Amino acid sequence: MSRPEPVHLLNDLRELKLPAFAEHWSRVADEAQRNRGSHADYLADLAHLEVNGRRERRIARRIKEARFPILKTLDAFDFAAQPEFDKDAILELATGDFVDDRANAVLLGGVGTGKTHLATALGMACCQQGRRVRFLTAAELTNALVEAKAADRLSRKLEHFARFELVILDELGYVPFDRVGADLLFSFVTRVYERRSLLVTTNLPFGRWSEVFHDVTAAAAVIDRIVHHATVLQTGGDSYRLKDAKRRGGRRQEVTSG
Numbered sequence: 001m002s003r004p005e006p007v008h009l010l011n012d013l014r015e016l017k018l019p020a021f022a023e024h025w026s027r028v029a030d031e032a033q034r035n036r037g038s039h040a041d042y043l044a045d046l047a048h049l050e051v052n053g054r055r056e057r058r059i060a061r062r063i064k065e066a067r068f069p070i071l072k073t074l075d076a077f078d079f080a081a082q083p084e085f086d087k088d089a090i091l092e093l094a095t096g097d098f099v100d101d102r103a104n105a106v107l108l109g110g111v112g113t114g115k116t117h118l119a120t121a122l123g124m125a126c127c128q129q130g131r132r133v134r135f136l137t138a139a140e141l142t143n144a145l146v147e148a149k150a151a152d153r154l155s156r157k158l159e160h161f162a163r164f165e166l167v168i169l170d171e172l173g174y175v176p177f178d179r180v181g182a183d184l185l186f187s188f189v190t191r192v193y194e195r196r197s198l199l200v201t202t203n204l205p206f207g208r209w210s211e212v213f214h215d216v217t218a219a220a221a222v223i224d225r226i227v228h229h230a231t232v233l234q235t236g237g238d239s240y241r242l243k244d245a246k247r248r249g250g251r252r253q254e255v256t257s258g
């Protein structure tokens with residue numbers, strides 16, 4: 001049924017920033033009339049639509065702002081492929097409580113063992129909870145800080161990153177930093193220490209971090225701050241892609257031989 005629009009209604013709803021009211025008032029009014037709902041029910045239904053819409057828009061904003069390279073979820077992670085892996089610890093991280101506690105997490109393992117997948121999925125879970133997350137590689141962060149320093153904007157840049165409740169630093173250890181980069185990364189870690197959460201993925205056991213920091217003392221200081229309140233998880237040594245390809249290759253062989 002199309003209803004006459006009360007004067008000012010849409011303008012007022014727009015001014016109040018209530019897009020779901022504006023979109024659904026007429027349809028929900030029809031439903032209320034059919035179901036003999038009360039005015040209170042009508043108002044409650046519209047308010048509920050508005051709140052849900054707002055929550056979804058906020059989550060979408062959070063996910064966009066996080067700049068994940070690709071969207072990955074925990075549902076798509078095959079825990080059975082890595083039986084030695086501590087699934088409960090991941091599910092605990094996915095509650096986001098560690099972010100409330102300003103604690104950190106480190107995912108440590110070889111190439112292709114699911115570190116980036118898990119880090120993204122955990123970041124997505126935090127976004128779903130309405131938290132502010134930023135995903136970037138350790139090299140991207142360092143480059144951004146080096147550029148900011150050159151432009152005399154370092155403190156503003158550090159301030160920018162410290163606005164996120166969770167910063168995911170992917171691929172620490174893949175590319176070594178020069179001394180300036182290492183110092184800036186150290187400044188960053190010191191800046192967020194006990195104020196924000198870090199989720200670091202790395203292929204390097206802690207004993208080898210000095211290789212990327214060029215300096216044993218700096219490496220030890222960074223590790224100390226990150227690991228002080230951290231969940232450290234090993235993702236294993238074998239590449240999932242390799243295992244998956246072998247598994248599928250094996251199945252194909254069975255088919256051809258049968």
Ligand code: ADP
Nearest residue numbers: 076077078081111112113114115116117240241
């Ligand atoms: P890493 O960051 O450790 O090098 P990735 O997270 O990039 O590894 O994983 C490589 C690819 O394999 C990705 O496409 C990822 O989604 C997939 N992958 C890895 N481990 C698993 C798993 N246990 N279940 C499902 N997909 C996985």
Ligand code: MG
Nearest residue numbers: 115116117171
């Ligand atoms: Mg990766």
